Amino acid sequence: MCEVTENTSVPTSDIKSHPEDKNNNKASSLFSNSNKKIPIVELTLEEVSYEPVTSTLSEKQIKTKDEVNRTTVLDKVTTKISPYKLTAWMGPSGSGKTSLVSVVAGLVDPSSITGGSIMVNGEEGRLPKKLVGVVWQDDLLLSNLTVEETIYFAARLKSPAEMSEADVQLVVEETMKELGLLHIRHNLIGSPVSNQRGISGGERKRTAVASELVIRPSLLLLDEPTSGLDATTAMSLMSTLKGLASLGHAIAVVIHQPRTDIFRMLDHLLLLSKGHVVYDGQACAARSYLESCPGIEPLPVETGIADWISDTIIADERNSLQKDGTMKIGKLAEHWATAQFEAAYDVDDCANDSASNGKDINSGKELRREMSTLTDLHNTTVKFEAGFAMQLRLLAQRTIKQRRMEKITRVSVLLTLTYLFFTALFWWRLPDTTAYIFERNSLLFFILIAQGNSIVTGSITVFQRDRALLHRDRAKKMYGVLPYFLAKTASDMTNNIVLPFCYGAVVYWTCGLRTGVAPFLKYLLAYYLTLSSAQSMGLFMGILIPHMGMALLLAPAVTLFQFILGGFYIPLANLHVGIQWASYISFARYGYAALMVNEFDGRVIPCAVDSEVPIAIGGSSECPLPGELVYESVGIQDIFANYWFNVGVLVLFQIFFLIGAYAMLRRSK
């Protein structure tokens, strides 16, 4: 007899978890309207094998050689994800559940699917990515966005451009209500990693689900959505998913040993072991099937069914471990492959289960009428829903919102104030005489190096964090690389530089640099361009070197090297010929030159009043001293002594770094 036979239907109206969330009747009615628009989709996998390349050979070598090392992650997997059903994929660690999510979501290299076929509504082909929502374990939500902003950005980016703002807002409202998030709509997501307080783990998961659900995907895949949640929160989330399935979504959940009450909610169950199917059928029939397998201990009294299933599969895997450490196909997988497994679908005890969704899924007739053809499904979707301008606007807003508390945090303001304090202490109101020329030079160099280095490392760190989110969003075809890149660059060039730039502006007056509005503005321009070159170089390095640790190790060395070649430590003319060339590709050289020329060009530096020691600058102890001699003494001569030339080269540096960064980003997968 099948143990799990009770009606597990959870009506949608019962799944809201917070009393405040019951107030929005308008949203509720829209939900029932938009519900009709979900394209009904059934996905069938027939003997699908997934074998990614694990060879260490380069792509070029692989093309020329026949032998390609592949690992069999999924071996002839046959299963189904049906609308109106809550499907679960279970199996021990490493059994291939997450890989199956990637395969079904179309996120793997098609050449690594080495066998079998994937059918959508009975036709062989791929489901448009727009109709698939995937919630991963690491949800990659942006910490400084509120719950509502997170769902809104997902909704707007994924909704058709012609959909009005009011309608998008209504769908966001409706989705928040559906997932019990209305009462925390204005709360920040937060980040457990950086100890930033925010919403709870369960609310995070629900927000991640809401961000996917907001466009009503036909197929929703969730990779361990209940991991890290307490039993009650896990139950509440699964109830929500069950309710959503009853509206027509096809939902597949990767789940580890759920509690019995959660297990009872499942309609369909796929059990995997080392990439092989061990069971695929109605969840309520799994027990009787497994107990019918030779050598399997029946479910002990007081043991949860999911725990028993897991123990049974793990024991089978252990038994199939050979002496040389390799694994042969387990007995359970072998049995499933040869058994008359249709029997598992037809267990009488599960008769009630099919009715539990309010739809007789086994009759199939009504369902088939609801299903669109694959061509229709493709015709109704476009590459990106939002237009270029909309993507750009939304991404810029999203980046600004995320960065608003990142860059101007209390710590960064405090650090800038500390820098200001010490800079003022060392270089306070420098007397404008020949006796203080060295101090002036050193100040101009210090302000570059003090801020430049942290900008480069900051830029790398921010991009490495954004990288995963970008790749995930790109895979979902939410936006293009260009709008992302433009929005990011615009934000980086303002947000990341605002504090260093303010520091530079204040230092100008506290340290008594050249008086006059024009020199001040020119100083700001040169200073800004040097910092933004550092920013672009950081981004370039961050994209070029995908490994964050490696990038952060190399970045300070490269930046320091650039600054040494700037001309302050070693006058440019005195650099060894073997390295002199490198100074031409140092942005610090042009930044420093522009600041020096702006400070000293066209003026005469008065003699130090009480100076008894003649000041020798570049071999000249002239007094008063022509300003040109100061920058010429560090090797800034000829065309390099032209302020606008240096500013122009800094602009070129940025163009080079940015175009390079964009090109690499486009190529990266």
Ligand SMILES: Nc1ncnc2c1ncn2[C@@H]1O[C@H](COP(=O)(O)OP(=O)(O)OP(=O)(O)O)[C@@H](O)[C@H]1O
């Ligand atoms: N691209 C790949 N190249 C090589 N091996 C891979 C690749 N993807 C997955 N694998 C291997 O396939 C097996 C299944 O991995 P997968 O992450 O799908 O398992 P899982 O069931 O989700 O495990 P867990 O429950 O621990 O998350 C693992 O042994 C994994 O190392």
